[in-house]
Ligand SMILES: NC(=O)C1=CN([C@@H]2O[C@H](COP(=O)(O)OP(=O)(O)OC[C@H]3O[C@@H](n4cnc5c(N)ncnc54)[C@H](OP(=O)(O)O)[C@@H]3O)[C@@H](O)[C@H]2O)[C@@H](O)CC1
């Protein structure tokens with residue numbers, strides 16, 4: 195798992211490291227790592243035009259020292275100082291010694307210089323910044339974005355809140371972010387994610403001083419650990435039997451997609467109860483189907499309730515029946531609308547419970563999501579005493595105790611009808627294997643995103659494509675190559 199940290203946690207970890215290393219060591223480590231990534235991204239630097247946007251803090255110092263290294267290798271480097279009197283003096287001297295030039299941000303033609311650069315390094319603000327970019331910095335960031343060159347943020351894209359990903363006003367739009375010591379939470383969630391682009395982590399020796407992270411991102415290996423193949427002793431009942439309460443005569447598709455997703459994720463046994471029974475039976479002959487109540491479906495290890503089920507009295511009664519069991523439950527879509535009216539049945543549960551709202555469903559529980567998506571998910575989870583999966587380009591999953599995951603595999607192609615039904619089916623299949631609800635949500639979001647990426651390789655995707663590609667996506671997450679059989683992997 196990749197630990198995700200706030201600016202305060204990073205600062206606290208830096209303190210002892212600064213005390214035990216000679217002055218300037220950490221900045222040199224940061225600048226060296228930064229320059230190395232830039233050389234790689236530029237495929238060589240000789241003769242390339244590099245513009246450094248330099249603020250008043252150590253973030254600007256990093257940019258100046260990295261610029262000095264690039265200048266020493268033959269790049270044509272110009273530092274653009276946002277406040278000429280307060281730029282990092284030693285960094286400035288190093289850049290000049292290496293042959294770099296220096297300009298004031300307000301100077302004539304600076305905008306053109308930035309727009310024409312092959313590489314623009316954003317050293318305006320790091321983790322010491324607060325609020326959005328001031329006007330001149332904002333204008334130069336726009337010039338960088340409109341230019342043809344690479345945009346690379348130093349540590350964090352200036353103008354984003356490193357701890358939350360919130361953007362208050364303007365922020366630097368980076369294609370890449372080279373971050374030091376540990377991945378900041380704000381680089382992977384909310385608006386910060388879009389501004390950070392691809393994140394590169396540079397080791398500056400911080401790791402031994404970092405606290406245990408309270409927020410994480412899963413890797414494929416982490417997700418694979420929850421998607422293990424059945425063992426030789428497994429039978430159809432022992433792999434986690436999932437029960438699906440979804441779809442209706444009006445919306446049979448939601449039942450078909452949700453059931454199919456559960457089946458394709460964990461095909462041991464899936465049961466279905468609801469009024470889309472005919473559609474589900476026709477689409478998935480492998481599923482045990484009843485058009486009765488959840489209790490008529492037979493024994494399960496986890497329930498998924500909600501997609502397309504409607505919000506009438508029968509739906510409420512089915513939801514209450516499922517929540518009254520002592521089994522793990524995924525609550526999605528229409529069931530969330532019903533639950534928001536009276537969340538009582540969730541508050542009293544002790545079995546793992548995962549709510550999977552999008553922003554509008556989230557707001558029905560009493561408060562808008564706002565710019566800090568991790569805090570919002572944690573708040574609702576703590577309030578209801580269950581896990582909350584808040585959908586988004588970077589889906590956040592939080593538990594009542596504050597443990598949180600930010601998904602790294604999302605793709606905008608997933609913003610299409612029915613993909614949520616697929617996600618809840620996957621989550622139910624994972625939840626039936628026995629993890630904590632927050633972990634099941636994180637694994638489901640990871641697999642759902644990977645499946646979306648896979649399906650989108652062939653162009654626009656629809657939710658049914660996800661269901662079809664799920665087995666291959668599970669294999670890929672587990673490290674299987676599509677052209678090799680599982681038994682040849684050893
Ligand atoms: N510590 C370490 O060991 C290491 C740190 N490292 C690096 O240092 C970075 C942190 O450096 P930092 O603390 O100097 O803060 P930083 O983010 O550069 O900027 C603060 C300055 O900006 C100003 N300012 C604030 N908001 C503003 C705004 N909206 N618009 C305009 N200005 C604004 C504020 O001044 P103010 O104007 O508020 O008086 C202040 O002067 C970190 O991200 C990493 O890159 C690495 O080298 C590794 C080792």
Ligand SMILES: [K+]
Pocket residue numbers: 253316317318319320347348349350351352
């Ligand atoms: K920056």
